[in-house]
Amino acid sequence: xxxxxxxxxxxxxxxxxxQRRRSxxxxxxxxxxxxxxxxxxxHQVGGRLGVKDADFDCLDLINRHGPMSPSALARRAGQxxxxxxxxxxxxxxxxxxxxxxxxxxxxxxxxxxxxERNTExxxxxxxxxxxxxxxxxxxxxxxxxxxxEFLDRATTxxxxxxxxxxxxx
Amino acid sequence: xxxxxxxxxxxxxxxxxxQRRRSxxxxxxxxxxxxxxxxxxxHQVGGRLGVKDADFDCLDLINRHGPMSPSALARRAGQxxxxxxxxxxxxxxxxxxxxxxxxxxxxxxxxxxxxERNTExxxxxxxxxxxxxxxxxxxxxxxxxxxxEFLDRATTxxxxxxxxxxxxx
DNA sequence: CCGATATCGTATGGATCTCATAATATATGA
DNA sequence: TCATATATTATGAGATCCATACGATATCGG
Numbered sequence: 001x002x003x004x005x006x007x008x009x010x011x012x013x014x015x016x017x018x019q020r021r022r023s024x025x026x027x028x029x030x031x032x033x034x035x036x037x038x039x040x041x042x043h044q045v046g047g048r049l050g051v052k053d054a055d056f057d058c059l060d061l062i063n064r065h066g067p068m069s070p071s072a073l074a075r076r077a078g079q080x081x082x083x084x085x086x087x088x089x090x091x092x093x094x095x096x097x098x099x100x101x102x103x104x105x106x107x108x109x110x111x112x113x114x115x116e117r118n119t120e121x122x123x124x125x126x127x128x129x130x131x132x133x134x135x136x137x138x139x140x141x142x143x144x145x146x147x148x149e150f151l152d153r154a155t156t157x158x159x160x161x162x163x164x165x166x167x168x169x
Numbered sequence: 170x171x172x173x174x175x176x177x178x179x180x181x182x183x184x185x186x187x188q189r190r191r192s193x194x195x196x197x198x199x200x201x202x203x204x205x206x207x208x209x210x211x212h213q214v215g216g217r218l219g220v221k222d223a224d225f226d227c228l229d230l231i232n233r234h235g236p237m238s239p240s241a242l243a244r245r246a247g248q249x250x251x252x253x254x255x256x257x258x259x260x261x262x263x264x265x266x267x268x269x270x271x272x273x274x275x276x277x278x279x280x281x282x283x284x285e286r287n288t289e290x291x292x293x294x295x296x297x298x299x300x301x302x303x304x305x306x307x308x309x310x311x312x313x314x315x316x317x318e319f320l321d322r323a324t325t326x327x328x329x330x331x332x333x334x335x336x337x338x
Numbered sequence: 339c340c341g342a343t344a345t346c347g348t349a350t351g352g353a354t355c356t357c358a359t360a361a362t363a364t365a366t367g368a
Numbered sequence: 369t370c371a372t373a374t375a376t377t378a379t380g381a382g383a384t385c386c387a388t389a390c391g392a393t394a395t396c397g398g
Contacts, residue, residue, distance in 0.1 A: 030320035037327035131326035151199035157300035158206035
């Protein structure tokens with residue numbers, strides 16, 4: 001350890017680096033674990049609603065990013081367009097979404113989520129929602145801002161990494 | 170706004186609360202967005218390796234939480250035991266895992282990941298990994314600790330919310 | 339305007355996957 | 369020992385995925 005070294009100053013620096021690497025690794029680990037856990041939560045919520053994982057992801061995207069075309073959705077969800085037809089059929093049949101022809105381009109279709117049913121989803125997330133409120137309550141405004149910015153940057157990093165993998169064909 | 174009110178002090182307090190609610194909501198939003206993005210990244214990585222999303226999740230769980238039985242894995246991944254047989258068949262055929270009978274209980278099976286192949290996975294995450302290193306480099310030690318703790322707590326919250334939903338049958 | 343071509347969503351069908359149930363092998367307890 | 373419980377896997381019916389094809393519409397060059 002440091003105590004056997006001749007040069008305490010340099011050891012300190014190295015310890016700092018080591019510690020930093022440890023912290024960074026810990027964050028990446030934690031992030032991964034969190035990601036898995038949130039997927040499992042989605043799986044549970046989706047299961048309650050009788051919606052398959054992939055379908056639920058799509059419904060979430062529609063809810064979050066407004067009305068959009070099936071092909072845009074397929075791109076966003078990383079699925080085949082023909083698969084999306086099946087997904088939308090199920091979601092439409094179960095009353096989660098509607099399909100409307102785009103007046104501007106009559107080949108196109110706009111997929112829209114039915115807001116009325118969002119309360120059902122919201123209700124199932126109530127537990128997690130409350131827990132997150134509690135968790136956030138323990139931080140001051142500056143810390144919350146730090147956290148939000150970190151999360152956004154991590155998202156951007158994820159998007160870039162994903163796109164890089166997708167493009168290099 | 171505040172300027173028209175008779176009681177600046179109380180307005181300040183209310184603004185603080187409003188701001189806090191906004192920040193908390195922003196964090197929850199960001200977290201959700203991040204979760205989606207990481208799922209898409211996994212989807213890309215899995216796609217590159219010719220492994221389906223669900224299968225890849227299972228492989229990840231095996232890698233992360235050591236050797237385990239198919240039923241334990243099914244529970245963790247939220248899947249039917251019979252489905253897990255198919256998942257493990259595919260992963261084994263593709264050389265990602267091995268199945269060994271448990272000497273202690275010869276009904277049981279231990280599923281073990283083949284570490285040699287982990288470099289393939291790791292390599293595909295290299296981009297995201299480097300981006301996260303860059304991101305973390307912008308924070309000091311105390312901030313990194315704050316972030317890690319937040320992520321861990323959020324994971325715990327997620328696990329609790331998931332278990333609550335799973336149990337209330 | 340017209341014809342060629344591109345794009346959008348979806349139908350089709352074969353391969354694959356899921357999962358309830360049954361079957362097999364082993365363990366456990368009375 | 370025998371009944372019951374447990375871990376995993378086989379079976380098969382139904383659902384899903386997706387490469388491809390198709391019909392409808394849009395766009396563009398001439």
